[in-house]
Amino acid sequence: MAADPSAAAAPADPDGPDAVRFTWNAWPRSKVEASRCVVPLAVAISPVRSPESLASPPLPYPPLRCKPPCSALLNPFARVDFAAKIWICPLCFSRNHFPPHYAGISENNVPAELFTQCSTVEYLVAGPPGSPAPLPPVFLFVIDTCVIEEELEYVKLSMRKAVALLPEHALVGLVTFGTQVHLHELGFSELSKIYVFRGSKEISKEQILDQLGLSGGGRPGFPKMTQQPGVQQVNGMHPLVTTGVNRFLLPVSECECTLSTLLDELQPDQWPVEAGNRAIRCTGVALNVAAGLLGACVPGTGARIIALLGGPCTEGPGVIVSKDLSEPVRSHKDLDKDAAPHFQKAVKFYDGLAKQLVSQGHVLDVFASALDQVGLAEMKLAIERTGGLVVLSESFGHSVFKDSFKRIFEGGEHSLGLSFNGTFEINCSKDIKVQGVIGPCTSLEKKGALCADTIVGQGNTTAWKMCGLDRNTSLTVFFDVSPSERSGQPGHQNPDLYIQFVTSYQHPEGQMRIRATTVSRKWVDGSTNTEELVEGFDQETAAVVLARYISLKMEIEEEFDATRWLDRSLIRLCSRFGDYRKDDPSSFSLHSNFSLFPQFMFNLRRSQFVQVFNNSPDETAYFRMLLNRESITNSVAMIQPSLISFSFDSPPSPVFLDVASIAVDRILLLDAYFSVVIFHGMTIAQWRNMCYQNQPEHQVTWVHLLVSP
CATH class of the missing domain: 3.40.20.10 (Severin)
Known part of the structure; x- marks a missing residue:
């Protein structure tokens, strides 16, 4: 099926200055009319897109909030009484007094957050007086050594390039694994000192800390772990500065030579592999040790576990296939028939790992470079809920791996802007409810009046944790219309709706920032005024939102028929908004805002997101993770x-x-x-x-x- 050339002719910045795109830029007032729109009321937002897009530089003072329970930030849509020094919140209509340091405000002296063009502003968050400087970012590398020597040499080369690109103050650590897990003590430079963990046995966080001497009591011969006095909480967690940090995590400037020596000495796993068997690989224990180490040394501080995997886990927790080569790695057919004996247990293990990493504020990135599956389908929860990056390639020598791995650590204009420890919150007009979010985040279970009864993705909350986020990270937020009796009465109808997105996060430079984006759209009467609905339809955003929605439903509903659901949705949409004469097919036509949508659906129903035949579960998980986190422009390219x-x-x-x-x-x-x-x-x-x-x-x-x- 041919695509209209105009599909590729996108404006320079289709997401606009706020990096926000609506499926419908005019919303029907009633729940019934919203359901007749077929395409959900949803918003795609990039919470920390490049700061160059902001109309104002970061503001060096804290934001002004509306009184609880609203707590919305001051924004250009607020009504201001300059004489009385009062502002009225557009979301809840509460009257708020300006604090004393806003005493100089006037019509000719307006703070940046009230400028019309500053619908998105960013604030610098200073810590309390005397609080310690935030710890630098932490990168803990977890390297699979159950690979051939040629592959390991590719890994060493990429590692050296990566370390050279890291800031000198960044903390790095190293874990290698094969049949056993080796944690390298970089702080002991006299000789190579390694802590070994059995790969066949599941090990708790407490056992890991005891063996490393990082528990409260310490180990014989090791100092007791202590917290420095005066250390303040960051995002509800204590940034402990312990002796353990300097043993296992060191600044690049202090351990570059030691790390280089370790890489030179690194050899493929020496454990013998019997004929007809797979290599004994304990991926789960390695990631467990890495998470436990970071939890003891740097909880609440931006840290990434960067796992380089060369094959499937065959030993210990997280195993996805047995060592016997006669047993194939699970396929989609096996999962459908519940014939994958290790799948559910592995998913449960990685679900627990995800919860641990989220509570610590840490990220799991996975670079899978193998001809076989490595277990991305099982790891999906841990990667996605921590906001991790994932790359799938055939070899560590492939340009896909080498270029992607290098890109993480590059600075300047090519930087991904890797940020840490984020919290994403939503506030909106009273007639709007939040159904949930699809994307790289985890619910913080902040329930309230703005939560809808229907849940989509991570729902029943208005706040989410984003352990890792970057300039390209995108979230899809689903909304429901729930008008109150008073709002439907004449004289009480507000013609505009307002939604505010607030993201607090740790900037790559280390300081905490708060970014607030406030957007407004029009309410329309969908039963009598379909023209405004049609004029406000964004077909690219709608196609991507439906793709993310059906990908989610295919994962959580066993009998869901995505192709039939898409076909029926397209038929309903065309019958609602198309122009035609009954019994005359040639008379059918669509508004230009809908003209490409049938083509998007045609390609979507045949895409790798819907048709999983000839794709492995790892490939499907990889495709869907990227679909859920990329911008609308990139996601459209995936579909068409x-x-x-x-x-x-x-x-x-x-x-x-x-x-x-x-x-x-x-x-x-x-x-x-x-x-x-x-x-x-x-x-x-x-x-x-x-x-x-x-x-x-x-x-x-x-x-x-x-x-x-």
Whole structure:
């Protein structure tokens, strides 16, 4: 099916200055009319998108909040009485007095958070006087050594590059594992000192701390772990500074040589593997030890466990397949028939690990580089709930792994802006309820009047924990309309609705920040005024929201038929908003705001998110995790690839997803997000093979065309 070229012709910044996109930019007032819209009332937001998009630099003072239980932040939509020094909250209509330090406020002297263009502002949060500086970010590397020597050399090379890119003050640690888990004590530079844990036995956090001498009582020969006086709480947790930090986690500037020596000495796992068996790999115990170490040394401080996995777990907790090669790794068919004996137990283990990491405020990143599955389907909970990154490749020598791994640690304009320890909160007008969130976060179970009865994703709360987030992180928030009796009475109807998103997080530079985004949209009467509904429909956002919604339902509902559900939804949407004459199919037409939506649904129902045939459970988990966390623009490319044409006669332009777009004098660039394909037409390929690009007379036009994609 061909795609309209305009699908790829997106504006420079389709998400706008607030990084917020609505499925419907005008909302019906009643629950019945909302259900007739078919596409859910939802918002996609990137909580900490690049600060360059902000209209104001970070404000060096704390935000002003409305009185409880509202607690919304002061924003441009508030009504201000400059004479009485009072502001009225647009969400709850409470009257609030400005504090004394706002005494100079006037119509000609307005704080930045009241500027019309500052619907998104960021505040710098200073700690109490005398509080210690926040600890630097922590990177704990967990390396799988059950790989061939060539693969391990690729890992060593990437590790050296990564350490060189880290800030000198960043803390690093190293765990290696195969049949057993080895925790390296970087603080003991005289010789290589390692703590060994059995890979076949599940070990509790307390046992880990006892063995490392990090428990309250300490081990014989080790000092007792103590908390420094005067240390304040950060996000409800104590940033303990203990002797254990300097034993296992050291600044890059102090341990770079030691780490380099350890990498030089690192060998593939020496445990013999019998013929017909898989390598004995204890991934679960390794991650358990890493989480326990961080929990003892740096709870509440931004830290990432970066796991480099080269195969499936075959030993101890988290095992996904037996050692016997005659037993295949579970498939989708096995999961459907409940014929995967290890699956539920492994999921339960990683669910517990996820809860531990979330309580500590730490992130799990996974780089899976193997031809076989490594267990991403089981780890999905731990990765997604901590906001971790995931990369799937065939080898540690593949450019997908090497480039992605390097990208995490790059600074400057290529930086991902990795942030830590975030909390995401929502406040909204009284006639709106929050159903839940789909994305890399965990519910904080903050229940209240704004929680809807219907739950979608992480619901029954208005606050979520985001242990890890970056500039590209996106969340999808689902809403419900629940008008009160008074709001439906004449004279009490507010024409506008308001939603405020507040994200507090630890910036990559270390300081805590609060970012508040307040948006407003119009209420409309959906029963009589469908024109405003149609004009406010965002078909790209709607397609992505439905993709995320059905991916969730496919995971939690065994009998859910995604294809039929999509077909019925499209039929209902077209019958509601399409123009047609009964019994005359040729008369059917859709508004331009809906014209691409059927094509999106056509491609979605055939995509890897819905059709899991020929994909492994790990691949499906990988695809869905990225779909749930990427921006709308990137997610649309996952559903419907963009095709760009390059030629001598015209500038780069989108073309139809059709064989008719192929021409002998064209270069085509297909961007499907997970893969990029460059196609040279016959004439272009012949010129390239004849090396025209090396001839001086063709340097300007021909070379420019060749390198443009």
